[in-house]
Amino acid sequence: MRVRRPVAAPLRPLGPGLLAAVLLSAAIPLSLHAADTCTSPSFDAPVSVPVQAQPFGIVLGDWNRDGKLDFAATNSGSDTVSFRFGNGAGGFGGLATVASGGTQPEGIAVGDFDDDGAPDIVVANRISGTVNFLQGNGAGGFVLVGASLTGLSGATAVAVGDFDGDGKDDVAVAAFGRNEVVVYLRRGGPFSFSQSSTITTGKEPTALVVGDFDRDGDLDIASASFGDGNVSFLQNDGAGNFTEPFGVAGRVAVGFNPTALAAADLDKDGIFDLAVAVRGGTSNYIDVLKGGRKPSARFQSP
Ligand SMILES: [Ca+2]
Ligand SMILES: [Ca+2]
Ligand SMILES: [Ca+2]
Ligand SMILES: [Ca+2]
Numbered sequence: 001m002r003v004r005r006p007v008a009a010p011l012r013p014l015g016p017g018l019l020a021a022v023l024l025s026a027a028i029p030l031s032l033h034a035a036d037t038c039t040s041p042s043f044d045a046p047v048s049v050p051v052q053a054q055p056f057g058i059v060l061g062d063w064n065r066d067g068k069l070d071f072a073a074t075n076s077g078s079d080t081v082s083f084r085f086g087n088g089a090g091g092f093g094g095l096a097t098v099a100s101g102g103t104q105p106e107g108i109a110v111g112d113f114d115d116d117g118a119p120d121i122v123v124a125n126r127i128s129g130t131v132n133f134l135q136g137n138g139a140g141g142f143v144l145v146g147a148s149l150t151g152l153s154g155a156t157a158v159a160v161g162d163f164d165g166d167g168k169d170d171v172a173v174a175a176f177g178r179n180e181v182v183v184y185l186r187r188g189g190p191f192s193f194s195q196s197s198t199i200t201t202g203k204e205p206t207a208l209v210v211g212d213f214d215r216d217g218d219l220d221i222a223s224a225s226f227g228d229g230n231v232s233f234l235q236n237d238g239a240g241n242f243t244e245p246f247g248v249a250g251r252v253a254v255g256f257n258p259t260a261l262a263a264a265d266l267d268k269d270g271i272f273d274l275a276v277a278v279r280g281g282t283s284n285y286i287d288v289l290k291g292g293r294k295p296s297a298r299f300q301s302p
Helices: 016-027
Strands: 002-004 055-061 070-075 080-086 092-099 105-111 120-125 130-136 142-149 155-161 170-175 180-186 193-200 205-211 220-225 230-236 258-264 273-278 285-289
Touching: 070 105, 080 105, 092 142, 105 170, 120 155, 120 170, 130 155, 155 205, 170 193, 170 205, 180 205, 180 220, 205 258, 220 258, 230 258
Parallel strands: 055 105, 105 155
Antiparallel strands: 002 285, 055 070, 070 080, 080 092, 105 120, 120 130, 130 142, 155 170, 170 180, 180 193, 205 220, 220 230, 258 273, 273 285
């Protein structure tokens, strides 16, 4: 099915995280519990929280571990990441700005890459084709880590999951310019990774989302390809090695220029579904792809 955008709001250049939030708000009723009688969900006027030039991606986390959600945003025009700290009432104060380690940071995700329990940040720098890490100290401070992942032409999206089940967070990168998703497993010390899989996807992968889409207990990846308008299912063998089991035939067409993905069990059948933001032409819709049952784990056409 297709969920039309409920209002004719112009699309601003939102980052993947923001767009994912929009996706889910469009797809899921906003009632939080049975007693909620809200029938016409609405939002107050926005409160603008300054960051730096051309913010693109955003991720939420509790950077200073005070129990209140904070955010981090990539600033694609200033090659930095901005951290702002929540007051628990929807306001954000404080400001820390850290270099992204490359040029035109876009994708951003959170993980713990040094096993200290404090959240760290991973950033995809599109023009430099690098993925860089910002180490959190658990008190709201972040420093750019020297080690990086390189050679990732057009790195535009990152996703984090423990793909091999060893308790250490691993990283998947969408390399837009290579038409590939590259998976790295953390091995050894802090911020040390080994490449495990390189999977050719559709043209220009631009968004990733992680979930156990085939329900076999390990984390899989869905990848949206901007250039040819489809979504690939990338299956984990449980050891962090990925393949596209149904190949080109298993890709689901979603329309011109998908830009963002979100995964949740939207129809409450116990299987992850996908919501896909489609930007191209006059599309202006969100595709909802229902997850299929085993053995065919591909997503169903919208
Ligand atoms: Ca906090
Ligand atoms: Ca950490
Ligand atoms: Ca792992
Ligand atoms: Ca799985």
